[in-house]
Amino acid sequence: MPSLLLLPGDGIGPEVMAATERVIDFFNRRGAGFELQHGLVGGSAVDKEGAPVSEETLAIGEAVDAILFGAVGGPQYDELSYEMRPEAGLLRLRKHFELFANIRPAICYPALADASSLKREVVEGLDIIILRELTGGVYFGEPKTIEDLGNGQKRAIDTQIYDTYEIDRIARAAFELARTRRQHVTSMEKRNVMKSGVLWREVVEDAHKDGNTDITLSHMLADAGAMQLVRDPKQFDVIVCDNLFGDMLSDIAAQLTGSLGMLPSASLGAVDERSGRRRALYEPVHGSAPDIAGKGIANPIAMIASFGMALQYSFGMVNEAKALDGAIAAALADGLRTADIAHGVTPVSTNEMTDAILGKLEKAL
Template identity: 50%
Template sequence: MSAGSNQMNVAVIGGEGIGPEVTTQARRVLSWFIAKRSLPVDLTEAAYGLEAYRATGEVLPPESRKVIDAADAILFGATGGAETKEVPIEARKKNTLLKIRKSLDLFANVRPIVTQPGLYEAAPLKARVLEGVDFVIVRELSSGIYFGEPRGIETLPDGSRRGFNTTSYTTAEIRRVARFAFELARTRRGKLCSVDKANVMETGVLWREEVVAMHAAEFPEIELTHMHVDNAAMQVVYRPSQFDVMLTDNIFGDILSDAAAVAAGSLGMLPSASLGPVDATGRRQAIYEPVHGSAPDIAGMGIANPIGSILSVAMLLRMTLGQPEDATLLERAVSDALAGGARTADIVEPGAKPMSTSGMGDAILDALERLAH
């Protein structure tokens, strides 16, 4: 937030692959709200990834880092892909998205899974399975196996090689994301399913013990259940409507949210928010981004689905800008556009003609204009 004003700062970082294409549409939508709804928001573009490296020799140039640190929220596109082999491994490792999340202490990743009736025919699951699906996966984001040490690849005495990673969780790391998930469940249907692998992993045992203790001490009114991750992977496609809030660790949340994309119709439909702690001024830094990756195989073709990025704007409106009515308006516009037949290639029915990335952006903006009048 700008000093002496209520102006919020949002950094816009397209990144790599299809990231810039989908983020362009998300920025168009956010700009509509700034212009038509008088949102006090300043948008600042920042470079990241291959193009930034070509221009500066840095994946994340110092100027981009300054923009990130000053931002109240970051609207991010995607990172990685085959074309990034041009970037040396050490330059890439220096400023990965994982390290940016860690540096901002973004510990809670929120991934809503909501079905769209307009996509029932295009979705891979039966309509009766999709009815009433509306749940949120809360994934611990700054600890676990993606950050554990030691890690590496070593050569053994016999000449063979061994790769190894370490997963660990502390009480504090589990409890803060669990508290976030319990508090979220309070605002929804009051149900929380905690997913672990307590039958074979010590981190899972600790995870379950800490969640149970917090539930008893602070959230007894919430209906708490537990599920092993292998069962959860089946349940998110077999009966996803049973879930309200799902809490899990870093790697399990990464995998389960991708699996749950079949309920939404496509990975391109899913938004996310990565949230840090609230500081003394009430500020909470956040990254809003689609769940999908950089999809280098279709980058530059103008066919990527921008809805995950656009719905990430809805999350930004609700969670950082404090505009729940605007967030609901945008979600309705997306639903209306889909109900009216707007389809990109990943969600199109057999035999129908898909529209471009910008065409989907146009359809959602048209729906916003109709709903706003």
């Protein structure tokens, strides 16, 4: 039986996860047989379990096929130590399960082409992927500290570290992904000022020459890439970059679609040679949005679409994934909008948007 661990987290996380559970129930009523387990992460885990993610939750994650993650964080946790902040729970999940490949699609649904801050012709039909290396780089490199130098001076240190194997595996994942799409990879780094960027380009080139020359490979400095994403985003297919640049560039790409509340992501590990199973965590790109938490107005689409990615990447349910994506597009085409994408029309609630998606899904399957 396929199994999922649901980690709603904080803020709007529980609300959008509840909406997604309704979608999972829909598939279960049609024989999918998903077994669900529930756990805590982030601030809710700190409050009840004394850590942003517990050993017990990690053990459950080891046993299931995939993890669905909502969002973490809130202003009430801002004064906690670095190790106890809600975000540390997500970082530990990524590191513990070696989820090195973060797939962040940026797709502009036809009905939302006017919701972007860019002109319709720039974003209409947009379909790109940011592939972000997720377990290395400056977010995990050591030393990471703030030193007291005396005389009122301090020094903050974050360390950017990449080994060859880390770059090689994300590069090969990019080529594999592009092979199922438009066969074009753009690698972005800052080789002009960073030694890690020099190594990044070298290893990506080597991986390209080793069995991947059927894929077109381009290189671009990450700052120039940010400019090109808002100038002509449709020139790209798959963009591969390190943890830091991937974090920033994927948020830029997300805004091209009109709202962070629209976009899912998948964080994947290597395939286990014995079980054939790939560790995976699926999460919306948006944050916990504490300012709207509990109001019933959060956009559930990114969380629901993250489950759609799980259908495709973890469970091989490609037709079901396509049907779910089509249901989301159809609901939007009918003019339904949550507050973040309303832009002058009367917004619907989280539940109303979920109702509409389920109604379209009912007709599709």
